[in-house]
Amino acid sequence: MLKLIHGDCLDEMKKIPDGSIDMVLTDIPYGEVTKNGEDRAKYNGQLRKINKGKADVLTFDLNVLLKEIARVSNGGVYIFCGIEQIETIYSFFSNEKDFMVRQCAWKKTNPAPSNGQHMWLSSFENCIFAKKRKTKFNQSCKSSVWDFPTGRSKVHPTEKPLALFEYLVKSSSDENDVVLDMCMGSGTTGVACRNLNRNFIGIELDETYFEIAKERIANSPEIPNSSNCGQLPL
Numbered sequence: 001m002l003k004l005i006h007g008d009c010l011d012e013m014k015k016i017p018d019g020s021i022d023m024v025l026t027d028i029p030y031g032e033v034t035k036n037g038e039d040r041a042k043y044n045g046q047l048r049k050i051n052k053g054k055a056d057v058l059t060f061d062l063n064v065l066l067k068e069i070a071r072v073s074n075g076g077v078y079i080f081c082g083i084e085q086i087e088t089i090y091s092f093f094s095n096e097k098d099f100m101v102r103q104c105a106w107k108k109t110n111p112a113p114s115n116g117q118h119m120w121l122s123s124f125e126n127c128i129f130a131k132k133r134k135t136k137f138n139q140s141c142k143s144s145v146w147d148f149p150t151g152r153s154k155v156h157p158t159e160k161p162l163a164l165f166e167y168l169v170k171s172s173s174d175e176n177d178v179v180l181d182m183c184m185g186s187g188t189t190g191v192a193c194r195n196l197n198r199n200f201i202g203i204e205l206d207e208t209y210f211e212i213a214k215e216r217i218a219n220s221p222e223i224p225n226s227s228n229c230g231q232l233p234l
Contacts (some may be wrong), residue, residue: 001199006210009182009203010060019074022177025168025189027160030082031058066092076172077130086126093130101130104144139171155186155212165192173198187213
């Protein structure tokens with residue numbers, strides 16, 4: 001079953017009942033890459049200016065979002081985030097008595113060579129994993145560093161690889177569980193859930209990306225059976 005919502009994540013999450021989400025998997029705007037782009041360009045052209053556009057702009061209060069995530073969750077939570085957001089997210093879940101927390105990372109096995117002549121390549125991205133105590137975890141003694149290549153044909157500037165998201169969905173949910181992504185972007189979490197027979201709730205504020213996600217999830221060639229596309233009521 002599928003529920004895609006075009007709207008503000010904080011407003012829409014208020015409609016979700018307490019403890020009704022089996023897994024959260026989301027990639028929030030980092031709020032730093034585009035912001036630092038102008039500074040990068042000042043260094044006599046040494047560092048290439050990087051601009052992720054609206055995809056990098058944080059449009060909500062992070063602390064309020066974390067409270068909503070903790071309220072609706074009844075399982076694992078994965079939040080891909082920027083360097084400046086790690087402490088806020090990690091500290092929040094550390095102070096929640098019902099949660100366990102771990103800092104994780106996606107290691108890019110084929111990092112982009114941007115600015116490689118001046119400094120070490122940017123070859124990983126941060127993810128905070130939190131988990132409600134005594135809830136499911138389908139791995140055993142696996143590393144918190146996940147090795148996956150980046151995708152080559154992105155429709156969103158911060159899009160994560162589908163194989164990585166499928167790995168995480170399988171790690172923290174079972175078939176027919178409900179997975180939430182409140183910063184849906186181009187819909188990678190939704191495609192992973194459809195491929196693995198999970199129910200999915202996706203929320204996206206940007207109308208352009210919402211339409212892209214809707215079409216991508218509905219028409220993805222990876223989906224073996226699109227007849228399961230129903231509606232998941234909130």
